Amino acid sequence: MxxxxxxxxxxxxxxxxxxxxxxxxxxxxxxxxQRRYSAHLAVLGFAIALTVVAFQLRDPTASLFLGPxxxxxxVVDAFARVAFILLMVAGLVACLLSPGYAKNAxxxxxxxxxxxxxxxxxxxxxxxxxxxxxxFVGLETMSVAVYALTALRRRDVRSTEAALKYFLMGAFAxxxxxxxxxxxxxxxxxxxxxxxxxxxxxxxxxxREPLLHVGLLLILVxxxxxxxAFPFHMWAPDAYEGAPTxxxxxxxxxxxTAAFVSLLRLIVVGFxxxxxxxxxxxxxxxxxxxxxxxTILVGNALALTQRSIKRMLAYSxxxxxxxxxxxxxxxxxxxxxxxxxxxxxxxAYTAMTLGAFGVLAYLERREGGSEAERFGAYAGIxxxxxxxxxxxxxxxxxxxxxxxTGGFFGKLFVFSAxxxxxxxxxxxxxxxxxxxxxxxxxxxxxxxxMRDVPEPGPTPxxxxxxxxxxxxxxxxxxxxxxxxxxxxxxxLGRAAIASLG
Amino acid sequence: xPLSDLVFYLFAAMVVVGAAGAAISQNLVYAxxxxxxxxxxxxxxxxxxxxxxxAITQTIxxxxxxxxxxxxxxxxxxxxxxxxxxxxxxxxxxAALVSLGLFGVLAYVSIETPWKHFDVPAGGETTHLLGQxxxxxxxxxxxxxxxxxxxxxxxxxxxxxxxxxxx
Numbered sequence: 001m002x003x004x005x006x007x008x009x010x011x012x013x014x015x016x017x018x019x020x021x022x023x024x025x026x027x028x029x030x031x032x033x034q035r036r037y038s039a040h041l042a043v044l045g046f047a048i049a050l051t052v053v054a055f056q057l058r059d060p061t062a063s064l065f066l067g068p069x070x071x072x073x074x075v076v077d078a079f080a081r082v083a084f085i086l087l088m089v090a091g092l093v094a095c096l097l098s099p100g101y102a103k104n105a106x107x108x109x110x111x112x113x114x115x116x117x118x119x120x121x122x123x124x125x126x127x128x129x130x131x132x133x134x135x136f137v138g139l140e141t142m143s144v145a146v147y148a149l150t151a152l153r154r155r156d157v158r159s160t161e162a163a164l165k166y167f168l169m170g171a172f173a174x175x176x177x178x179x180x181x182x183x184x185x186x187x188x189x190x191x192x193x194x195x196x197x198x199x200x201x202x203x204x205x206x207x208r209e210p211l212l213h214v215g216l217l218l219i220l221v222x223x224x225x226x227x228x229a230f231p232f233h234m235w236a237p238d239a240y241e242g243a244p245t246x247x248x249x250x251x252x253x254x255x256x257t258a259a260f261v262s263l264l265r266l267i268v269v270g271f272x273x274x275x276x277x278x279x280x281x282x283x284x285x286x287x288x289x290x291x292x293x294x295t296i297l298v299g300n301a302l303a304l305t306q307r308s309i310k311r312m313l314a315y316s317x318x319x320x321x322x323x324x325x326x327x328x329x330x331x332x333x334x335x336x337x338x339x340x341x342x343x344x345x346x347x348a349y350t351a352m353t354l355g356a357f358g359v360l361a362y363l364e365r366r367e368g369g370s371e372a373e374r375f376g377a378y379a380g381i382x383x384x385x386x387x388x389x390x391x392x393x394x395x396x397x398x399x400x401x402x403x404x405t406g407g408f409f410g411k412l413f414v415f416s417a418x419x420x421x422x423x424x425x426x427x428x429x430x431x432x433x434x435x436x437x438x439x440x441x442x443x444x445x446x447x448x449x450m451r452d453v454p455e456p457g458p459t460p461x462x463x464x465x466x467x468x469x470x471x472x473x474x475x476x477x478x479x480x481x482x483x484x485x486x487x488x489x490x491x492l493g494r495a496a497i498a499s500l501g
Numbered sequence: 502x503p504l505s506d507l508v509f510y511l512f513a514a515m516v517v518v519g520a521a522g523a524a525i526s527q528n529l530v531y532a533x534x535x536x537x538x539x540x541x542x543x544x545x546x547x548x549x550x551x552x553x554x555x556a557i558t559q560t561i562x563x564x565x566x567x568x569x570x571x572x573x574x575x576x577x578x579x580x581x582x583x584x585x586x587x588x589x590x591x592x593x594x595x596a597a598l599v600s601l602g603l604f605g606v607l608a609y610v611s612i613e614t615p616w617k618h619f620d621v622p623a624g625g626e627t628t629h630l631l632g633q634x635x636x637x638x639x640x641x642x643x644x645x646x647x648x649x650x651x652x653x654x655x656x657x658x659x660x661x662x663x664x665x666x667x668x
Binding site for chain 1: 606607610611616634637642652655659
């Protein structure tokens with residue numbers, strides 16, 4: 001193997017190198033005044049890595065680290081590259097949102113950006129892994145870094161509690177996942193997706209083995225934990241509430257994107273049509289359907305009753321997982337266009353959710369605490385911070401799925417693909433969920449613009465920072481562009497799905 | 502019953518008793534020691550399956566490292582043994598139901614399924630093969646693990662060091 005063959009992995013390498021640089025930067029700059037450039041260093045790293053991916057986007061599929069039988073443990077195809085872009089944009093925007101917030105909350109830590117970059121590198125391994133062992137290493141790299149990020153607000157007892165809950169639940173999910181891997185290995189004799197696909201398509205006798213199904217079920221449970229699908233969503237509201245707000249945004253979008261994209265690869269490549277009704281795998285579609293219906297209903301119902309904006313966004317992100325599961329159900333039945341829809345949805349979701357949490361990070365009051373996160377605390381804020389509030393309005397309109405925003409087309413693509421796959425009932429549930437969503441998302445706008453300012457009014461909070469403004473601008477532009485010209489991205493998504501073969 | 506089977510059942514019993522004890526015991530110190538028995542039993546079963554490398558790793562990492570760390574944590578925690586219930590159990594009945602149900606399902610599928618058989622490598626030594634695989638097919642995960650460990654180290658330091666004063 002020559003060095004050139006490793007070039008497709010260069011973006012992940014750049015991130016790791018910059019992560020290490022950030023740690024060293026922290027060591028060699030003692031004065032906290034000098035450390036304020038760590039965010040810029042991180043952004044530079046993401047920008048370089050993104051440029052590299054952009055240049056490699058049209059490159060042919062690269063299979064790396066061939067094992068016995070010529071099977072690669074890592075496949076960097078167009079699909080993986082599109083996912084790289086999504087994840088790195090999420091990381092970049094999260095880095096831009098952080099410095100202002102960190103200054104306000106008093107934790108300007110260079111390690112923060114290092115951990116963030118390591119976690120994105122882990123996600124990139126996840127989305128390009130072609131065997132489940134490699135995938136697992138990426139998954140854990142991502143998870144461990146994000147656990148640490150959640151615990152950063154150490155003055156706040158809620159943050160510690162949130163981090164502990166997230167860590168314990170995550171470790172539990174890992175155990176489920178690993179146990180599932182062991183059972184799959186016990187039946188199939190390999191953890192490679194190609195072998196799994198062979199076992200599922202030709203060896204119909206193997207498909208009838210209950211052990212394989214129990215193993216895959218446990219793997220699915222591991223995924224469901226990571227994307228906070230019902231009934232494994234319990235950790236999400238607490239973790240979202242307790243983590244530093246920019247980290248919450250990053251957790252909500254990047255972790256979910258990485259998990260969904262790799263689940264998409266697992267279903268398209270690994271299951272290889274085994275979920276269609278002919279081969280007796282129909283129970284899997286039923287399972288995915290049940291996951292999406294329950295996640296949409298529970299997420300939306302609980303989001304309705306929340307009094308804290310952060311918890312409302314947490315539950316609504318549970319509901320968004322449900323919408324993506326609608327797409328996955330269609331993919332499992334061989335409707336490939338749903339895959340492109342999912343990628344589009346995740347892109348729009350990344351932009352709008354990061355944006356919403358970014359605005360919250362800006363407006364959150366210095367003293368923090370659960371009182372300051374209630375809808376009431378934001379009464380009339382729309383007139384005190386007109387620019388930030390206008391952006392918030394844009395993001396929630398997109399989250400609610402109203403045109404002309406990216407959120408609308410995301411839902412449209414996923415739902416229409418599900419309709420083509422014949423899941424009318426599922427789409428009806430999705431539309432119902434979206435209608436409920438409109439209500440609680442509009443509550444934000446009502447609180448911001450249509451409530452009288454209580455005396456004394458909300459104190460201006462976060463020190464306005466150029467980085468944050470820039471990050472919000474990127475998110476807003478993405479939301480609008482995806483909503484006005486969705487064509488190019490959905491084409492990219494189609495090409496990505498096609499590259500899975 | 503052949504002797505080797507007897508050995509297997511002995512170690513299996515050690516694992517089951519140890520694990521059950523660790524889960525049920527109300528005293529954290531007892532639980533830690535019972536976990537020791539369970540982990541040792543697993544190591545023995547690995548050795549019995551001629552997975553020598555995994556058996557040694559299991560002993561060194563879990564028994565020698567993690568468990569000793571547990572014991573240190575338990576013993577250095579002030580007066581933890583004084584507490585009458587240092588490890589109180591909540592929701593015993595639902596937990597028992599779920600565990601029994603899961604046991605039923607797993608036992609059924611384990612017996613029903615024809616497991617994939619792998620030949621024990623000749624020479625009875627697996628370290629060489631594992632090393633080859635780790636540095637060829639699995640060299641990437643092997644390297645990524647170093648990033649994982651670094652992230653864990655940095656995370657631990659960030660969480661445990663004194664908070665820097667507000668500038």
